[in-house]
Structure formats: structure tokens, C-alpha cells
Amino acid sequence: MANAEDPLRVESLNRCGDLLESQRQEWCLKVRGLTAGVPAVYLNGESLSERVVRRDGDQLRVQVKSTEHKSGPLYVRDDQRQSNAVWLTMGNSHVVAAGPNEVAKNMDGLTSYVDLISLVIEEDHDGRKEAERLAAKYGAKVVGSIAPLNLYQLRLPARDLVQRDALVLRLGSEISVDAVVIEESAPERAEEGASRPAEPGKPEPDSDEWAANRFLDAVNYYQRRIPAKQAAIDPQPIRVGLIERDVDFDTPDFADYLGPCSVPRTCVYARDSEKPQGHGTTVAGILAASWDQGGNTGFLRGLDKTSGGFEVIVERNSDAGITANIAASVNLVEDGVRVLNWSWGIHRVGARNVEGDEVDSLLRSGIAMGGYEELLEEFFLWLRKEHPDVVVVNSAGNGSSFSGTDEYRLPSSFITEQLLVVGGHQRNERTGIAVDNPAYAVKRNSSNIDMRVDITASACVHASTTKADQTGAVHCGTSYATPMVTGLLAAMLSINPELKPEQLRMLLRRSAMAIGDNYDFEPMDAEDLTAPILPSERNYQLNDKDVGRSARLDMQRALDLAVKSRGRVR
CATH class of the missing domain: 2.60.40 (Immunoglobulin-like)
Incomplete structure (x- = not known):
């Protein structure tokens, strides 16, 4: 007791x-x-x-x-x-996770669910009835669902992977089944970058990383522009969803979020962990950590005095891997979330990096990737049809590989206006470079790249700490670049909630600073970090110095363009 x-x-x-x-x-x-x-x-x-x-x-x-x-x-x-x-959530999308005795190693050495699979039922069928029929036919039981996607989770009468695979083949041949989703390994490790202690005599490696994205300039702009006497803006509350496990509320960064909370301040709703350096705590901290308390500094929290408030919901549904991520995402969208942060992703077994070597982390088998691809396709089709105003922000990944090759990387390879993909950069070790110079920041060697990446953001951040005024360990990865963009989009929507996902992307790209060399749209030595900046993104100036380069997040200018977009959106 x-x-x-x-x-x-x-x-x-x-x-x-x-x-x-x-x-x-x-x-x-x-x-x-x-x-x-x-x-x-x-x-x-x-x-x-x-x-x-x-x-x-x-x-x-x-x-x-x-x-x-x-x-x-x-x-x-x-x-x-x-x-x-x-x-x-009163949403009814929930799936079951396998217990420790309900998984086994497959031929690729990956942990795979033995008796739990999910069926994506063809849209012309009543999913619940058809799932119940198939369950009765094969001696299974329906135990979970993502009803808006016509997905139903079955517990099979299988004792090993051989029996499971036999049942999967039979179920997959049913005319009413669009796809079978097999779950392999939970994605908790996600894009989590290793902690790096500061080296004696050297500055913290991320002590000024966010300067490359004009973080403080953006906070200052929002605080001054929103309440300005001339053309004052009435900022709207925005709900943000993070697909993460939990947050440590015993850290100074989150200690004042206990009990009731409501807009117009920033609120954080999450399960508690005892991991100040945990992935969820760090990702949420980039959005909502208290200022000048410990470790992290939250962008949205810095807007509190002038914003309409932000609700940051940290939710994973269950430990059932990618399927649970999508179930949580569906519930959050139905609960009014406008921006979803996906700081996770997976590579197919055999994926190769830019050097030609095999990627060795966050791997899934070909059969699992096929099911996940169908599941994600159903999600984005549903999103486009039922919730076209919602935008998903996804990390490009840390495999030194290609983010847009669909047989290698999910979900970043999907082409849809409602998915923004974020790569990672770090500060150039050279000094005396102006912030708008393309050389001010450089690509992180581990960051995935290519034309599918929309923009890069700073990839290193301090983790939260157990005591106030401590310096947290440094975490680096595209996981931490992603919430920088998520927070900015939420702020832009608070200024102009009429902005659509394609317009948000357009404003991000138009406002972006350049990074990297100019390749005239031709990838050279696999160094194109993002889709190259186009003349149309530089007022149709063919000779603009940024044209052909990759795009680096400029938070202050993006907010300014959001203000200017008011009254122009149709």
C-alpha cells in the first residue's frame, strides 16, 4: 500500500x-x-x-x-x-497484443505473432459479419478490430508458425479477404537514436541545433504577431496526436501537467513511465516540455501565453506493433486530432543503404511488409475520404537508406498529400556561417534520403532529466526531427485552421532554407536529402540560389506565411 x-x-x-x-x-x-x-x-x-x-x-x-x-x-x-x-477514447478501434508465450522466431530471425493475425476485408462486404464467418470456418475467434478500415483481428488455432502460415495461406485465398496482416516485432525501438554524452571540453552537440530551424525566432514571432494590435489573430485550439508509449511525469519537464488541464494552455495526456530518457518522453518534450526546467524545451509550450491552446495526446492503443499504431491513429483522428506524429518506420529485410550495405535495424519480412502496405493503404484511403484535413508527419528513418522505395521502407514511401516525410540534419562544425547559408547545417549520415523526403529538421535534442537545471543526454535521429515539423504545423493551423495538408506542405517548402549542394535535380553520390526546391517554390525565379537544393525547415518564415495565408485559402 x-x-x-x-x-x-x-x-x-x-x-x-x-x-x-x-x-x-x-x-x-x-x-x-x-x-x-x-x-x-x-x-x-x-x-x-x-x-x-x-x-x-x-x-x-x-x-x-x-x-x-x-x-x-x-x-x-x-x-x-x-x-x-x-x-x-470512445472510438472502437482496438487490437490485442501477443503475450511472451505467443510469439516465435521466424526464418529471418524476427519475432512473429503465432496465433494473432488481422484480415482486411473487401469493402463490399460487411466486415464484422464476414470476419465472424471466416473465424467459424477456420476455428478462430474475432478478438479485435479497426472497423473504419474493415480490419478484424483473429486468434487462430495455431501452435507454431508452420500452422499459422498454413492458415494464413487459406485465409488469404478467400475471395472476401483483401489482405492478411502478420505482426512481427513491436516497433518500440523505433527510430530511437543512441544517447551521446558531451565530450569534455566540447560544447553539447545539440546546444544550438535548433538554431538551424529558427526555433526561438519562431516562438518570438508567434508571441508578438498573434496579439498585435493591428490585425490581431484569434488563435484556435489544435489537437495533436503522438503515436508513442508514455511520458515520465516525474521529470521537471512534465511535472506541471498533473491533474485537470484544458485549453487555452498546452495539455499533455499520456501514460506515465519511469524513463526520463524514454523515446516518448523525448518526442513529447519537443512539443510540450516546460521551459528552463530540465533537459527539453517544448515549442508549443513556448506559445502558451498567446495561443488558443494545444492538446498533445500520447497514445499507442496496445503493444500490438504496427497494427496497434494504426488503430490508435484511427481513434485519434476520429477524436479530432489534426496533426499525427509518426516517429516510427520499418525496413524490409534486404533493404540496402546508400553505400550498398544491408540495413540492419527495424527489419520486417517480405510477407509482413506486404500486409503492412495494404493496411497503410487502407488507412490513407480512409483518411482522404473521411478526414481530408488531417496531416500525418513521418520520420524518414535512420538506415542511411532511401525513404521512398516502397519495397524497402514504410510508411514514408507512400505518396499522398496527407503524409509529410522529415529527414534529419545537424549543425556544420564550421563557424561563422550565416543561418540561411546552405552550409549552416549538413546531412546526418544515418538519415534516410531521396525525393520522397519533404524537408529536413534538426535531429538532435536533450532528453528530459530527473532534476531541474540538469543537462540531459543527447538523443539524435529523425524521430526527433519529426515533432519539430509536427509542432510547427500545429502552430500554423492555430493561425489558419483552413489550411489543407497540400497547402501546409507548400508553405513549408516555400519558406524553407536550403541545405546541401546544388545538383540541378540530379542525385549525385546519393546526397539529395529531400525533393529539390523548385522554381515554383521560389516565386518562379529560375536563377534563385536555392533552386535544385534540398529543403531545410524555417519555422519563423513558415509561421509568417501561415499568417499571410489567412483569407486566401479556398
């Missing part, structure tokens, strides 16, 4: 019971720091009735009805202590 002084933290929130039940949902919470009795549970600022909250040790079971509640932040109160808030 915890003491009344111990921190109160929600460590997990997952659907339990029947995941296909949409009217009466049951949720299981694991809460650290509970004292005796049943604590008060708040959803959307209102206390839930004691009749729907049940305690079992450090776990709470909560029942909510879709007719009585809507998606929103949930937190726990025990006496005077308040927990972190987590996002409870």
Missing part, C-alpha cells in the same frame, strides 16, 4: 473485456501510488460514479457508456493527490 506522499501515476490504460463491444466499454487502469479505498476517477472533468469504478489491487476497472460519455482526458484523484491525465 502506498503512502499519501507517494506520487499518483496512471501507468497503463487499456480496453479490457470484449473489445468489439461499442456501447458499453470496459477499461483497465494500472495506477501506481494508490492508498486504501477506491479513488475518484474523472473523465472530461466530471467525476465518474462509484458504481462504474471497481478496484482490484493497483488496477481499476472502469465502465463507460458511449451514450453518456465522449472521448477525453481521464485522471485519478486520491485525497489531495492527482495523477497524470490519459486519453480515453
